[in-house]
Amino acid sequence: MDSPDAGSTSPKPQDEGRASSRRGLLAASAAFVVGGGVGAAVGALASPAPAPAPVPGAPPLPWEWAELDPLEAGRGAYRLYEDPVRGGCGSGAYLSILSLLKEKVGYPWTTLPDLMMSHAAAGYGGHGTLCGSLGGASCIIGLVAYGYGEKGQVFRQMIDRLFYWYAKQEFPTDRFDDISEMPGQIRVKAMSPLCHTSVSKWALAAGAEISSKAKKERCAKVCGEVVYTVVLAMNEYFAGRWAPPRWEPSEGIRHCIQCHGPDDMWHSKPGLNHQQGHMECLMCHSDHTK
Ligand code: HEC
Ligand code: HEC
Structure with missing residues (x-):
């Protein structure tokens, strides 16, 4: 993309409050004009997965993305959330996408440890700061979309966009209700990308304690929804169909x-x-x- 404004797909103010703005992340993707950065990334995607390097150590960023099934990735995250060892929101989001990339691309994804984002649970170490699902997913965004110099900054816009999308969502969505023991949970706007507001506002509205099964179920669905949305967006981006808008x-x-x-x-x-x-x-x- 030639300038940070390329594609200029910022949502209009009247769109801001749309309850179902999940697709808003992809707003006006058709208007996106493919720029140099995207062309190069798509070119890299078309070539076969590189053979494992004989030398130890990770190659420079960005790493290869492969088109993934958003629902499969989202469900993987939803299920991983409850895993007693590899679970939690940060780990669930990161590991769900990572394990699919390990399968589809292989190296260098195979070099990453499964437990790398475990610390992000409950807003990082229980501190209630950034929602761990956002942390886990944006770790992958950074790895696949990192770019150098002025034209390489699109990964920042992607993450910024993801965070303000999140703040406007009414979580949990019903996307995973078919595999949930607790379908139809009350939905509450996250308000910010902070675990604290996202979870605490919901707990108040639901009359649920943070240690309850209902809260865990809610956060598992949030984790799944974040991953679903990120995978959808990255597929679109690497297919040259989406330019993340700049924040307004x-x-x-x-x-x-x-x-x-x-x-x-x-x-x-x-x-x-x-x-x-x-x-x-x-x-x-x-x-x-x-
Ligand atoms: C999550 C809560 C939160 C949000 C959201 C937030 N702030 Fe703050 N901001 C704070 C806190 C807490 C302080 C420290 C206040 C203090 O020291 O009294 C602060 C400090 C500030 C200061 C003081 C800086 C200085 O030293 O002069 C400014 C200006 C400010 N915020 C502007 C903004 C603006 C503009 C926005 C929106 C883009 C914003 N804040 C969003 C919590 C927040
Ligand atoms: C016309 C310019 C202007 C606008 C508009 C404005 N501010 Fe300020 N704001 C200032 C100035 C000037 C100060 C004093 C700065 C200082 O003392 O260093 C200030 C101080 C602050 C502070 C720190 C001290 C305090 O009074 O608490 C915060 C926080 C803050 N603004 C937040 C906001 C937020 C939030 C908005 C929008 C809702 C906003 N401001 C709109 C100019 C503005």
């Missing part, structure tokens, strides 16, 4: 960003430049301009 502030915080920005990681725009991030400001701050 929602209506209510546009003015915050204008003063407190910049909103990019390059700090290239004017502004006070003393806050970092794309979360919904009003979740934690009041509007001092009103």
